[in-house]
Amino acid sequence: MTEVTAQAPARRTPSRRGRWWAEIGWKYPVAAIIIFYAAFPLVYVLSASLSSSGTLSSTSSLFSDISFSNYAALSDTSYWTWVVNTLIVGGASALGAVFMGACAAYAFSRFRFKGRRGGLTTLLIVQMFPQTVAFVSVFLLLTALGNVVPALGINSKIALICVYLGGALGANTFLMYGFFNTIPNDIDESAKVDGATHAQIFWKLIMPLVTPILAVVGLLAFISAFGDFILAKIVLVSQDEWTLAVGMYQWVSNQLSANWGLFAAGAVIASLPVLAIFLSLQKYIVGGLTAGSVKG
Amino acid sequence: MANDDAIAVKEPRAPRESHARRWSGLGWGFIAKLLMMALVNALGLTIILSAWNAEAWSILAVSVILLVAADIIYFAKRTLPLKYLYPGLIFLAIFQLFTLAYTGYVAFTNYGTGHAGSQEQAVEATLIQNERRVEGTPTVPLAIVRDGDTLGFAVTQDGIVSVGTEEDVLEPVSGAVVDDSGRATEVPGWEIVTQNDLFADQALQQDVIDLRVPVSDDAEEGSMRTRDGSSGAIYQSSLEWDDEAQTFTDKETGTVYVADQETGNFVADDGSRLPTGWSVTVGFDNFVKAVTDQNLAGPLLKVTLWTFAFAILTVLTSFGLGLLFALIYNDDRIRGRKWMRTIFILPYAFPAFMSALLWRGMLNREFGIINDWFFFGADINWLGDPWLAKFAILWVNLWLSYPYWFLVCTGALQALPSETMEASRMDGAGRWRQFRSITLPLLMVSTAPLAISSFAFNFNNFTIIYMLTEGGPPFPGTSGLGSTDILISAIYNISGVSGGSADYGLASALSIIVFIVVGIISAIAFRQTRKLEEI
Numbered sequence: 001m002t003e004v005t006a007q008a009p010a011r012r013t014p015s016r017r018g019r020w021w022a023e024i025g026w027k028y029p030v031a032a033i034i035i036f037y038a039a040f041p042l043v044y045v046l047s048a049s050l051s052s053s054g055t056l057s058s059t060s061s062l063f064s065d066i067s068f069s070n071y072a073a074l075s076d077t078s079y080w081t082w083v084v085n086t087l088i089v090g091g092a093s094a095l096g097a098v099f100m101g102a103c104a105a106y107a108f109s110r111f112r113f114k115g116r117r118g119g120l121t122t123l124l125i126v127q128m129f130p131q132t133v134a135f136v137s138v139f140l141l142l143t144a145l146g147n148v149v150p151a152l153g154i155n156s157k158i159a160l161i162c163v164y165l166g167g168a169l170g171a172n173t174f175l176m177y178g179f180f181n182t183i184p185n186d187i188d189e190s191a192k193v194d195g196a197t198h199a200q201i202f203w204k205l206i207m208p209l210v211t212p213i214l215a216v217v218g219l220l221a222f223i224s225a226f227g228d229f230i231l232a233k234i235v236l237v238s239q240d241e242w243t244l245a246v247g248m249y250q251w252v253s254n255q256l257s258a259n260w261g262l263f264a265a266g267a268v269i270a271s272l273p274v275l276a277i278f279l280s281l282q283k284y285i286v287g288g289l290t291a292g293s294v295k296g
Numbered sequence: 297m298a299n300d301d302a303i304a305v306k307e308p309r310a311p312r313e314s315h316a317r318r319w320s321g322l323g324w325g326f327i328a329k330l331l332m333m334a335l336v337n338a339l340g341l342t343i344i345l346s347a348w349n350a351e352a353w354s355i356l357a358v359s360v361i362l363l364v365a366a367d368i369i370y371f372a373k374r375t376l377p378l379k380y381l382y383p384g385l386i387f388l389a390i391f392q393l394f395t396l397a398y399t400g401y402v403a404f405t406n407y408g409t410g411h412a413g414s415q416e417q418a419v420e421a422t423l424i425q426n427e428r429r430v431e432g433t434p435t436v437p438l439a440i441v442r443d444g445d446t447l448g449f450a451v452t453q454d455g456i457v458s459v460g461t462e463e464d465v466l467e468p469v470s471g472a473v474v475d476d477s478g479r480a481t482e483v484p485g486w487e488i489v490t491q492n493d494l495f496a497d498q499a500l501q502q503d504v505i506d507l508r509v510p511v512s513d514d515a516e517e518g519s520m521r522t523r524d525g526s527s528g529a530i531y532q533s534s535l536e537w538d539d540e541a542q543t544f545t546d547k548e549t550g551t552v553y554v555a556d557q558e559t560g561n562f563v564a565d566d567g568s569r570l571p572t573g574w575s576v577t578v579g580f581d582n583f584v585k586a587v588t589d590q591n592l593a594g595p596l597l598k599v600t601l602w603t604f605a606f607a608i609l610t611v612l613t614s615f616g617l618g619l620l621f622a623l624i625y626n627d628d629r630i631r632g633r634k635w636m637r638t639i640f641i642l643p644y645a646f647p648a649f650m651s652a653l654l655w656r657g658m659l660n661r662e663f664g665i666i667n668d669w670f671f672f673g674a675d676i677n678w679l680g681d682p683w684l685a686k687f688a689i690l691w692v693n694l695w696l697s698y699p700y701w702f703l704v705c706t707g708a709l710q711a712l713p714s715e716t717m718e719a720s721r722m723d724g725a726g727r728w729r730q731f732r733s734i735t736l737p738l739l740m741v742s743t744a745p746l747a748i749s750s751f752a753f754n755f756n757n758f759t760i761i762y763m764l765t766e767g768g769p770p771f772p773g774t775s776g777l778g779s780t781d782i783l784i785s786a787i788y789n790i791s792g793v794s795g796g797s798a799d800y801g802l803a804s805a806l807s808i809i810v811f812i813v814v815g816i817i818s819a820i821a822f823r824q825t826r827k828l829e830e831i
Contacts, residue, residue: 035639100384107380128818133810136803137398139793148347166391169384229759245649267650278645
């Protein structure tokens with residue numbers, strides 16, 4: 001920025017310089033304000049995580065003392081168990097969502113069968129009703145299932161994954177269906193002539209061609225499982241089963257016993273990979289988000 | 297090519313066996329499928345057997361149907377599309393369609409605390425709850441035994457040791473050893489819990505005091521209970537159930553409680569009722585209660601209004617700010633645009649629940665940095681004042697979601713046809729005129745559907761509300777709701793799924809209302825995008 005303002009007078013006459021300020025120049029200080037607005041909470045959480053005190057109390061300056069005691073203290077808590085739980089739940093839901101979504105999209109895109117149009121329409125309508133609003137009956141259903149199969153009951157990660165997978169088909173099929181349709185049918189036809197079965201076509205021909213959409217759907221499913229709070233809080237009861245969202249909420253929800261130092265350290269660790277993935281793939285993620293409702 | 301033709305010609309003469317059932321030709325493909333199906337069948341049978349044992353008949357029926365369907369689909373020739381759809385459909389049917397339908401059913405019942413099961417279960421529970429020690433019966437020596445997690449009592453009556461647990465009635469056992477006081481010290485197959493162990497373990501003490509070992513299969517015969525862990529006595533219910541007349545009679549006072557099928561309660565003539573009832577369908581009572589109940593109607597109305605205000609204002613502010621930034625920084629002449637953009641969208645990349653928790657700390661009245669840095673240490677109760685809390689929620693949600701709109705609008709602006717913009721400039725349109733008449737309408741075409749889905753999302757944005765304020769500050773009164781509660785967090789509080797008194801019926805009725813709102817919004821979005829045309 002200083003560079004730019006320093007260069008300006010050399011090249012521009014005073015009137016042009018005025019115009020430059022009116023047209024472009026003012027955007028730099030405004031950008032500085034926006035950057036401050038966007039980044040100061042994040043810089044602050046980084047500073048708090050490196051502070052040696054466990055409170056979020058205001059210090060006169062950021063990064064006044066650098067200590068890794070909060071990070072070290074994480075291993076005395078269930079934090080890493082929660083990380084593992086989150087990875088298991090998110091990973092399994094992402095894999096399941098990708099697999100089931102791809103299968104369904106393949107069927108809708110490649111086969112012509114009775115009820116195809118009706119099936120697609122039904123999916124479209126069902127996905128409008130968010131599963132989270134039905135959490136009461138999810139709770140009741142899991143309570144009943146848990147009496148029969150404990151692995152599918154309350155306080156089981158498998159049950160939570162199943163619940164997430166229930167919402168997977170509605171959310172992802174359309175995204176994938178559109179992408180599958182862009183793969184020309186001729187490819188399947190020629191493979192079929194060569195004697196390939198539908199399963200071979202699916203696994204060996206189509207899947208490699210649709211990898212980008214598989215990645216997007218997997219990522220979106222992971223992020224939504226990572227960020228879900230209400231279902232995870234209802235299903236996972238005991239501390240050892242919690243995901244990060246439930247566990248970290250519990251850390252700071254009680255004002256008296258809130259441990260903000262731990263929270264800050266945990267938040268930095270958990271958000272770094274997410275930030276890295278998001279920033280490197282921002283184009284695809286935003287593409288995926290928008291494609292969900294707008295199609296070119 | 298010649299080879300291919302030869303095969304194609306031969307085929308009609310010797311029709312291939314469907315590869316759904318073919319051993320040869322596919323190599324490991326069929327074997328893999330067979331293994332998968334063996335696994336699925338094993339799993340299915342396990343579930344069916346445990347459903348049988350637990351006497352859960354509906355779960356049994358559903359799992360039988362699903363398993364048979366799976367076998368038919370994966371071994372028949374004509375079910376090709378279903379082979380690909382079935383796994384997803386099962387999850388969709390159980391965990392989405394069923395839960396939606398079940399919400400619809402529960403909304404018309406009084407299911408909840410005090411109305412949890414069938415009438416039969418309510419009778420049994422009432423008998424147990426009203427157990428009192430029978431006057432004049434002797435205490436008997438009692439020892440606590442356990443087998444793994446199962447606790448039981450070993451009681452000595454007339455020199456004979458009987459063992460029972462919560463599930464199993466007292467039955468005499470042979471081979472037990474008793475001490476001088478008559479307490480069993482050794483019981484084959486059971487581990488004796490010593491008094492020392494009992495005193496050391498608070499949770500165990502509570503379990504022992506709560507434990508009731510039925511004397512016989514009939515709940516009215518009463519049960520063996522203990523207060524001190526070393527002697528037991530027979531407890532019997534002070535109520536007597538008459539199955540014919542469907543009434544409870546209090547043995548002491550003679551009060552008669554009649555089973556009322558309308559409300560699912562046992563009610564006496566004077567209007568008093570027993571605490572445990574059963575679940576019955578109540579028609580539209582829950583919906584009526586939501587709008588007429590004195591404690592609930594006012595807060596619920598406020599919650600509903602705030603839900604709409606919150607969702608609309610969030611979309612408007614974040615869309616506006618994102619669009620503004622996109623308009624300003626969609627300019628090739630600015631240097632370092634890429635870096636600026638990356639920092640602009642950082643809040644969006646930071647996980648939302650952590651952002652909400654972080655802001656909760658920063659907005660804290662006593663030690664939050666917002667008061668300290670920006671308001672010179674003023675004592676502003678951001679999350680405790682009804683209006684400030686609302687403002688704080690909107691502010692945090694703006695911080696969270698403007699980057700999304702910044703990205704979307706930047707993309708949309710770059711996709712605008714440059715000829716149109718050029719042409720408008722030629723015709724002498726000023727910057728404002730160009731924005732209002734060309735840019736904005738074109739932008740709305742692609743962003744309006746997103747705005748609608750964003751509205752629907754925020755309408756149910758439980759995470760930010762709960763993480764930031766938990767719905768508080770609470771309304772005066774006993775509704776349990778607060779001024780920043782939106783409908784879904786209100787439902788969460790009312791439903792009692794996280795503990796406390798539960799009213800699943802009312803919560804489900806409110807869910808139905810949310811579904812209707814979201815359904816209407818989605819229908820509008822649906823017409824906008826006309827996705828059906830693509831099918």
